[in-house]
Amino acid sequence: MRKYLISLLILVVAGSFAEPARDSSCLDSVIALKSYGGAPNRDLDAWKRDIAEYSRRHYGPAEWKITPTAIVLHYTASADFPMNLLVSESFLGEAPGLASHFVVQQKGKKILMYQLLPLDVMSRATFGANFCSISIEIVAVNEEDLLSRPVVLDAVSRLVSELMVKYSIPAERVFGHEEIDEMLAADPRGMFFDNTIQGKFVPRKIDPGKRAMEYVRGRIALVKPI
Numbered sequence: 001m002r003k004y005l006i007s008l009l010i011l012v013v014a015g016s017f018a019e020p021a022r023d024s025s026c027l028d029s030v031i032a033l034k035s036y037g038g039a040p041n042r043d044l045d046a047w048k049r050d051i052a053e054y055s056r057r058h059y060g061p062a063e064w065k066i067t068p069t070a071i072v073l074h075y076t077a078s079a080d081f082p083m084n085l086l087v088s089e090s091f092l093g094e095a096p097g098l099a100s101h102f103v104v105q106q107k108g109k110k111i112l113m114y115q116l117l118p119l120d121v122m123s124r125a126t127f128g129a130n131f132c133s134i135s136i137e138i139v140a141v142n143e144e145d146l147l148s149r150p151v152v153l154d155a156v157s158r159l160v161s162e163l164m165v166k167y168s169i170p171a172e173r174v175f176g177h178e179e180i181d182e183m184l185a186a187d188p189r190g191m192f193f194d195n196t197i198q199g200k201f202v203p204r205k206i207d208p209g210k211r212a213m214e215y216v217r218g219r220i221a222l223v224k225p226i
């Protein structure tokens with residue numbers, strides 16, 4: 001009987017460790033991506049070298065390091081993990097290809113959050129804002145798809161909230177990709193900029209959509225970055 005009770009106790013304790021607390025931190029449960037679908041994550045040294053060159057051409061300083069002061073949300077326009085974030089060698093004829101800081105993906109009932117790049121390393125996901133922003137890609141075909149799964153947007157909102165606190169980023173500095181394009185169109189040398197823009201900038205992006213941003217903003221409105 002005593003042996004049985006001890007076994008039971010061990011089971012209960014083990015169970016309580018196996019089940020993460022419901023309010024456990026998103027950042028603690030982020031998966032540092034090693035590889036996906038047989039493709040390895042970016043080689044960090046090569047990425048830093050190439051993105052520093054990208055930075056020189058687009059922003060001025062040849063610098064891979066960033067201090068995040070903004071967060072930009074995207075959807076992938078795909079039903080599954082966007083492999084181009086791992087394997088693309090270039091985009092628009094220019095190295096290093098595309099890569100975001102995070103990819104958030106729903107798999108069945110689970111929400112998986114992958115981290116591809118350290119948060120002080122420049123990503124290439126948001127033309128005009130890579131020099132200062134953390135980029136989060138959400139796996140979704142389009143805005144309708146995204147809005148049909150509020151559980152994903154809730155998880156993204158929690159991740160954004162934690163990043164806001166960690167980096168003292170106010171809600172006004174959380175943007176959708178589409179909004180960055182609109183700001184570049186209004187002023188290509190403003191808060192966000194790119195030195196390669198000649199003449200007028202024509203917005204191209206529609207992700208993650210106005211309603212998706214409205215949803216996230218409703219969730220993060222009360223976050224108080226210190």
Ligand SMILES: [Zn+2]
Nearest residue numbers: 074075177207
């Ligand atoms: Zn985007």
